Amino acid sequence: MKISHFLPIAALGFVLSANAQLSVTISPPKTVGQKADISMEFKNSLDKKVESVRAVTFLLDENGKVIAQATRWIIGGGQAGKSSSDLPANTTRTVHFVVPSDKPFATTNLTTKVNFTRVVLEGGELLDPKEVQIKIVQK
DSSP, X not given: OOXXXXXXXXXXXXXHXXXXXXXXXXXXXXXXXXXXXXXXEEXXXXXXXXXXXXXXXXXXXXXXXXXXXXXXXXXSOSOTTOOTTOBOTTEEEEEEEEEEOSSOOSOSOOEEEEEEEEEEEGGGOEEOGGGSEXXXXXX
């Protein structure tokens, strides 16, 4: 095979792998009393399942001040072999992240900030959390 025939094929493979990703769409928080429910829709376009995802979620008031936060595993549990709640390749799933507060929320004009701290793929491979594409839906 000539190298000139190989380059377009290699380039096509690069383009396909560049589009493969883990993305999440985050809906505005819904508050009830001392809890805020944040809906997160994960789309796994990778060729491997996502075994677990850990996130820190912050709720900010209209002034940008953090008024509540929570950290937890939202897919899987960070334990190898835990397959009941993983995210298979080429699937989409909505999860709910509940953030508790010490007191009822004084405002409903809240925004959400999410930082993914650990993403574990099939076989224990780690995905850099910065590679998760985040889209936050505004009210």
